Amino acid sequence: MLKEGCRVEGLQLADTERLQTALALYMVIAWRINHLMRLGRTLPDLPADLLFEPDEWRAAFILNKKPVPKQTPTLNTVVRLIAQRGGFLGRKHDGEPGATTILLGMQEIAVFVKEALYARQFKDG
Numbered sequence: 001m002l003k004e005g006c007r008v009e010g011l012q013l014a015d016t017e018r019l020q021t022a023l024a025l026y027m028v029i030a031w032r033i034n035h036l037m038r039l040g041r042t043l044p045d046l047p048a049d050l051l052f053e054p055d056e057w058r059a060a061f062i063l064n065k066k067p068v069p070k071q072t073p074t075l076n077t078v079v080r081l082i083a084q085r086g087g088f089l090g091r092k093h094d095g096e097p098g099a100t101t102i103l104l105g106m107q108e109i110a111v112f113v114k115e116a117l118y119a120r121q122f123k124d125g
Contacts, residue, residue, distance in 0.1 A: 029103075030099075032106075033099050033102050033103045033106065034099055035051075036051060036075075036079055036082075036102055036106075037079070037096075037097065037098065037099050037102055039051065039075060040075050040076050040079035040080075040096065040097070041076075041096050043075065044074060044075060044076030045074050045075070045076070046074065046075040047072045047073075047074065047075070048072055048073050048074060048075050048077070048078040049072045050075070051075060052078055053113075054072075055113045055116065055117070056078075056109055056113055057072070057073060057078045059109045059112045059113050059116070060078050060081040060082050060085070060105075060109060061073075061081060062112070063081075063085055063108065063109070063112055064081050064084055064085065066081070079097060079102065080096075080097060081105075082097075082102055082105035082106055082109055083097030083098075083101040083102050083105050084101075084105065085104070085105035085108045085109065086100065086101035086102060086103065086104030086105035086106075086107075086108070087101050087104060088101040088102075088105070
């Protein structure tokens with residue numbers, strides 16, 4: 001996850017302190033992605049709001065052009081939608097999404113949520 005998903009090798013940080021700071025940040029990201037992947041597989045029926053903010057799981061539905069449910073969806077539903085944004089096809093024989101597709105999808109979700117927040121602030125301001 002750190003090598004491929006976060007592209008830590010590509011940072012080429014010469015200073016040890018900068019490298020340690022970058023690794024600390026990327027380790028938190030890698031932990032969250034792996035945690036989502038594992039829980040999505042082992043406890044798929046958990047409510048998504050235990051691991052996602054409401055804006056995050058709603059964004060997963062909106063970006064996949066699916067109707068946003070009134071009630072909180074399951075964790076597996078949201079993880080699969082996020083992974084689809086990262087390139088996961090979700091065919092019957094594909095199995096469960098991997099860390100890379102979840103990471104790529106989460107990056108897109110994060111951008112969307114941030115833009116929606118700015119739009120709300122602009123509208124209210």
